[in-house]
Amino acid sequence: MVEPHIKPGQKVLLKPNLLGPFTAESAAVTHPEVIRAVIRLVRKAGGIPAVGDSPGIGSVHRFAGISGVQKMLDEEKVQLLDLKTPIEVDHPKGKRFKKFTLARELYDFDILINLPKFKTHQLTGVTGAVKNLFGCVPGIVKSRYHFKIQKLAEFVEMLNDLADLIDPQLTIMDAVWAMDGAGPTAGKPYHLKTLGIGADCRALDREMLKLIEGLKDFKKVEKPRDNMYHLPIPFLEKVLKKYTSEWPVIDRSSCTSCNSCVAVCAAKALKKSAITPVFDYDKCIRCYCCQEFCPEHAVKIKKNWLFDRIFNLLSRF
Template sequence: MPMTKISLIKCDDYNKVNNAVKEAVNLLGGVSAFIKPSEKILIKPNLLAPKDPSKAVTTHPEIVRAVIKLVKEVGAVPVVGDSPGGDVRDIKNLWKVTQMEKVCSEEKVELMSFEAAGSKKFDINDKNIRRVNFSNVALDCDGIISLPKLKTHTLMSFSAGIKNLYGLVPGLMKVEYHKYASKNKDFADLLTNIYLFFKSKIRFTLVDGILSMEGNGPSAGEVRKTDLIAASCDAAVLDAYLLDMLGYDISNSGILKNLKMTKSVFSTVEILGEKRGSFNLKEFKFPSVRKLDLFPKFIIRIFGKFLWIKAAVNEKICMRCMLCIRSCPAGAIRPGINQYPHVDAKKCISCFCCHEMCPHKAIIFKKSILAKIFMKDR
């Protein structure tokens, strides 16, 4: 059976990332094994929101710079781009704050707006959303190098290789699709189908886990220094391996279940570089809301109606920017009479897009009494 290579590199400082990235890719066979001269390669970081790189919400610009250099080394043409989450309208500000603009202008590489480049619709065989729009930037390039940030995710528990590809859907369509895929299982199906659509185009995935995010990610969690760079040509196997390293039972991942991936896949993995035990990943915190998904099915069947977690606004922190209103696929948030946004719990579909997009960590989770009781025990 052919082995899947995963390289693990320890790197404790973004100033040293150039060598670390190079080593990670060399261990997989070197960049020329994946990219041919003159090819147009999309480098796809995670640019979820306009956040400083130190906040661990977005892929660090020095990782992007190191990969740009590798792509240029083989005489290929790199372009950089991602579509931010929710209703982030000022893409230039996002590029500035995340330092993508600086890196791309210093390296003389085109930074692409997925929204401005347009999109095309494709049938991806998803039962909830038959046709999905993908950015022309992703469709027109010869290959993609995916550079996810290692983070937790309130709806999916985890965000790395496969979740990073959701950014290939431009603009507010991402929010729109959440309306039809608000539950973990449905969103896992959608992400799986997007991954399968682009799988053959992905040359390799390199995860930025030097500063990671634990807790209630992907934007409101806590930064954790994990000093890790991990790379592989197989994003799904890489995700499975990283999840296992973080102490998460991979049988609870809807995406990996869809791909029929169990722990037995690790017998076909060749780890290169550092040993997995040399990273500080102990007691990595996953989102508190994920626990509802781990309840036995019979409990959900019996108590489902009374087991819920909905979004709510913490008015003490809220800055009334109204981004949550524009990012809610269910139209469940409206300005209240006191000028603060108000969540209509009856309309809320618990997708947590608002939590993901709130720049001030002002979205909190309101639990039903039964959810509080059950979750306390776990």
């Protein structure tokens, strides 16, 4: 499977999803045994493997410890890299951006193998091959992209640009235990028993989407709504957002006041307080990074039920 892509002596970077402090059993991160299997295949093909990722906030080394990835890497004697050093890279063919901030560490390798986890995602519907490459943008710089792009369609276009630019030689998607429901971190493990393999990230994501379409008990994120808009008249924008958007709230009983959500919010729509962080919904761009990076799953997404029914009805036509 990996042999055709690797020549003996080549340095091979494996890019799993290690986005936060989650165990392998939570299905929020790429399972260590999937990474181990690919490490062994790379070695068999004569390549020299290393593993790297860059979470939006927090330490990749800590998260690798919690997920069991570090233990596996120690057993296999493989290095873990923090993809943390920003460099500017031109992308003349980009549709949304002609320049990206990427991790310099990527350029120390001959081959990139993308190892995403297949999960539902509050903003984009699902996260898989294409979205995992967003982890090649160092740390908190990712939030700035969320802030710069105010429309979901444009955000997806940016992710596609990024996938074209990074263009991994191979993607092996861990969907043995996928995640359904409130992904990408607060959903439930779903035994999909699948490894998705391909050289074309977008085609692989499309195939995975087809696969879950046929599953009645797989809880999808409802059709993502483009809440990330800006209108020229602030008052109109405020009213429309209030009555049409989903919005994040904090469940006080689960919140430990760690303030990770405050740190990851590029829109500065969350402020620390004596108890739990407080939202400023006028500033909130509905990127849901606070939900994604809350280690306690304390950020919930609320909906306006009346608008939601109208929207669902209209989207059938």
